[in-house]
Amino acid sequence: MYYINESEVPSYDNYRTYKIRKGDTLQSVASELGVEAQELRRYHNMRCNIPDLIEADFKSYLELLILAPEDIEVTTSSVETVRKRVVFGSKAFTIPFYPININNSYKVKYAIEKGDKVKKIEFDVSVKWLRADKNGICFFEIDRLSKVLIDGSEADTKVDVLAEMASSILYPMQVVVDQNGNWIDIFNYQTIKERWEDEKIKVLDYYDGKQVLRYIDAIEYTLRNEESLLKSLSDDWFLKVFFNGVHTCYGSNLVIEKDTRFSIMPKKAIVNTDAEQKIEEYLDASNLIVIKQNGEFTDEDLKEKYLIDDEIAGYYSAVYSLNPNHYSIEKIALECTLNIASPRKVTIEIRNLNEKKEVAIASRQSIFIAEEKKKDGFFKGLFKRY
The missing domain is CATH 3.10.350 (Membrane-bound Lytic Murein Transglycosylase D; Chain A)
Known part of the structure; x- marks a missing residue:
């Protein structure tokens, strides 16, 4: 739900x-x-x-x-006859990743279901484009704009307060994103680590006890190097869902197969599926580009992890709505289910909070494409990881 x-x-x-x-x-x-x-x-x-x-x-x-x-x-x-067709970039059937000057705020909502229990998490976040290199590798700044609400309330238990204090050191976070819009790295690791040294003092002043010391040890273990932090954030739902490679070439059939990996429970049940990623030929009623991902899965590894004999099955579905003028994300709706003894389900909603503007389509987007062609080398070159 x-x-x-x-x-x-x-x-x-x-x-x-x-x-x-x-x-x-x-x-x-x-x-x-x-x-x-x-x-x-x-x-x-x-x-x-x-x-x-x-x-x-x-x-x-x-x-x-x-x-x-x-x-x-x-x-x-x-x-x-009245709906507008999707206008692709300068390359045939391609939705380009061209995020210059994007600075949007988003409402993010998670609903985590386990059996009959539902946990709801909500927060606001900003996504700001910083710069790009000559190979099309982009740098974004992600920042939390609000406190995290759990079931409609701010954190009140010791565990939740500690989690809120620890997560605050990540933001603003600078991430590295490839030419298709997949996030691949964290850029400001050293700054995050320095923030933790200041936050750790506050944590020790606020709480004491073995539980807190164990929590601090776990955080410092995660921050021991850049690779460790990247691994810890590899299944962060917002980063994974928002920067998910929907900006790509879809071919004349407007559909591709996508190897999709989703953690239905952070660090625990990771499911994989060969999802169908399809772009709709026409804009929707709100004049937005619609891209859908759908896949079913069964996973033998999960059977062993949960020690059950029944076949594990589930379903993954996501709908991306993009602005047709510059292909930025306006909203996302995702649902992932896992059918085991105690069913698991995650739903994610991400929606642009910026003032709603009428989406007008320029004729063949000539202005945009002309600008794109001026930067002939922007998307060219070999992939480099920072």
Whole structure:
């Protein structure tokens, strides 16, 4: 279940809706209403909240299906005549990573489900482009703009307060990102380590006891060198999801296979899948580029880790919405499930908080592409890791 405050969720009262009953499927409802299943899905997805998007079928928590007005016949062909096609960069079927001057703030929400228990985490973060080298390697600054809220409240237990104090030393964090938008390294390791020396004094003044000393030892072990810190952050959900390589070439079929690795529980259950990454040919109703990742997985390593005999299966799904003018990320919705004895599920929502601006498409984006071509060597050259 996606964690969204009720005040942020648009009401469906203004739409004609169908109340989903137990046992309903997309196909059965389509047959009952005499409408093609793909039309039901398309019309609903153009108007629903991101967490309510329909993929292969209804999500278990979905209560209402948005229907087209009875007096309007909606067909795919009529929609495509008014919807705008995605305009790619100067290279065919490629979404370029061109983040110059990006300085956005995002609302980040996690919902972590284990069986019947749900833990919700929320914070605000900024993403600022700093510079790039001649090979297209980019440097970004990531900063926390708010305290972390756990189930709607600030940290109040000793463990959570310690975690908040320890995580504060990471920010602002400077990260290194490759030409396809994958984050690959931390750039300001020495600064982070120096921050910890100051924060450690505050921690010792605030708390004492063996538990605190063990916590400090664990942090110092993580900060012992650059490789250790990078490994510790390798499954950080925000870094992993936001810088996830969606800026790439999709080919004439607009789809690629992507080896996806996701930690459904930090440092524990890591699942792998060959996900399908597909870019929609047309902009959505909000004039945004839509890129979807979908994959199923079974993992023998997890069977051994959890000591269970049943087959482990799960599903990974993510929807990226990009600004069509400069291809920056506007919002992300991700869901990953793991079906074991006590089912695990993670949902992630990332949404741009900057003042909403009308997304206007320049004719063939000639201005953007001309600017891109001026920097002929920007994306060229051999990959270098810092």
